[in-house]
Amino acid sequence: MKFTKMQGCGNDYVYINCFDETVSAPAELARKISDRHFGIGSDGLVLITPSQNADCCMRMFNPDGSESEMCGNAIRCVAKYVYDRNIIHKKQIAIETLAGIKFITVNTDENDTARTLTVDMGAPITEATEIPVIANASPVKDLSLSAHGRDFTFTCVSMGNPHAVTFINDDVSLFDVERFGSVFEKDNHFPHKANIEFVNVLSPTHLKMRVWERGTGETLACGTGTCATVAAACLNGISPHEAVKVDLLGGQLIIEWNMEDGHIYMTGPAEFTFDGEYYYG
Numbered sequence: 001m002k003f004t005k006m007q008g009c010g011n012d013y014v015y016i017n018c019f020d021e022t023v024s025a026p027a028e029l030a031r032k033i034s035d036r037h038f039g040i041g042s043d044g045l046v047l048i049t050p051s052q053n054a055d056c057c058m059r060m061f062n063p064d065g066s067e068s069e070m071c072g073n074a075i076r077c078v079a080k081y082v083y084d085r086n087i088i089h090k091k092q093i094a095i096e097t098l099a100g101i102k103f104i105t106v107n108t109d110e111n112d113t114a115r116t117l118t119v120d121m122g123a124p125i126t127e128a129t130e131i132p133v134i135a136n137a138s139p140v141k142d143l144s145l146s147a148h149g150r151d152f153t154f155t156c157v158s159m160g161n162p163h164a165v166t167f168i169n170d171d172v173s174l175f176d177v178e179r180f181g182s183v184f185e186k187d188n189h190f191p192h193k194a195n196i197e198f199v200n201v202l203s204p205t206h207l208k209m210r211v212w213e214r215g216t217g218e219t220l221a222c223g224t225g226t227c228a229t230v231a232a233a234c235l236n237g238i239s240p241h242e243a244v245k246v247d248l249l250g251g252q253l254i255i256e257w258n259m260e261d262g263h264i265y266m267t268g269p270a271e272f273t274f275d276g277e278y279y280y281g
C-alpha cells in the first residue's frame with residue numbers, strides 16, 4: 001500500500017490516497033502504522049477519499065483506532081496533498097469531514113506550491129455561544145475538575161471534536177501534560193472523552209499551548225485544539241476577535257474568530273515528509 005507521511009506543525013500523520021488505494025479496516029491499520037517502532041510511526045492515519053458532496057473527503061483515525069470528527073492540522077495537509085499533486089488543483093477546496101464540509105484557501109509560492117493554508121473551521125460550539133450543543137460537544141462552559149490534588153477550571157469548546165481548555169500560571173513548557181491530561185481526557189463529564197489544552201497567556205494576541213490529545217497522548221500541535229484555545233480565550237475576555245498567534249511545541253498557528261460570520265479561521269503550514277510503501281499483513 002502506497003502512503004505519504006506529512007506534518008503540520010509537527011503533528012504527523014500517514015496519508016493514504018484512497019482515489020487509488022482501498023483501506024478495508026482503517027481502525028486496525030491506524031493502530032499498526034502509528035506505532036513508532038513496529039509501524040511507520042505517526043500521530044494517526046488519514047484517508048483522502050472521493051466525496052459526493054465536496055471536492056474530497058477526509059477521515060482521520062487516532063493511534064488507538066478511534067475516529068475523530070475533525071483534525072485541523074490534517075485538513076491543511078490534505079488540501080496541500082490534493083493541490084500539489086494535481087488531484088484538485090483549485091485555490092478554494094471543499095473537504096468533507098464528519099464535522100461537516102470545511103473550506104480551505106490555498107496560499108501558494110512562486111512555484112505554485114501550497115505553502116500555508118487557511119481553513120474556515122466554522123463556528124465553535126459552546127454553551128456560551130448559545131448554539132445548540134451537538135451530540136459530542138461538552139455541554140458546559142466552565143467546568144472545575146481536580147486531579148492529583150490540584151484544581152483546574154476548563155472552558156469546553158467543540159470544533160466538531162471535543163476540547164477542554166485551561167489557562168494556567170505555571171510555565172507550560174515545564175508542565176506535566178501527561179500526568180494531568182491523561183486523567184482529564186477520560187473524565188466522566190466527557191462522554192466521548194476530550195482533547196485537553198493547557199495554555200499560557202503571553203499577551204492578548206499571543207498564547208502558548210500544549211495539548212493532550214484524545215486517543216493519542218501529547219502531540220506537537222493540534223489544529224482544532226488551537227482553535228478551541230482561542231475561542232476559550234475570547235469567551236474569557238483574554239483575547240480580542242482578531243488574529244491570535246499560538247505557539248505550539250512544533251510551530252505556530254494563526255487563529256482568528258471572526259465576529260462577522262462567527263467562524264474561526266486557522267492559518268498554518270503543511271509539509272510532505274516522505275512517500276513510501278507499507279507491507280500490510
Ligand SMILES: N[C@@H](CCC[C@H](N)C(=O)O)C(=O)O
Nearest residue numbers: 068071072073161222223224
Ligand atoms: N491533532 C488534531 C486532532 C486529532 C483528533 C483528536 N485526537 C480527537 O480525537 O479529537 C488536530 O490537529 O486538530
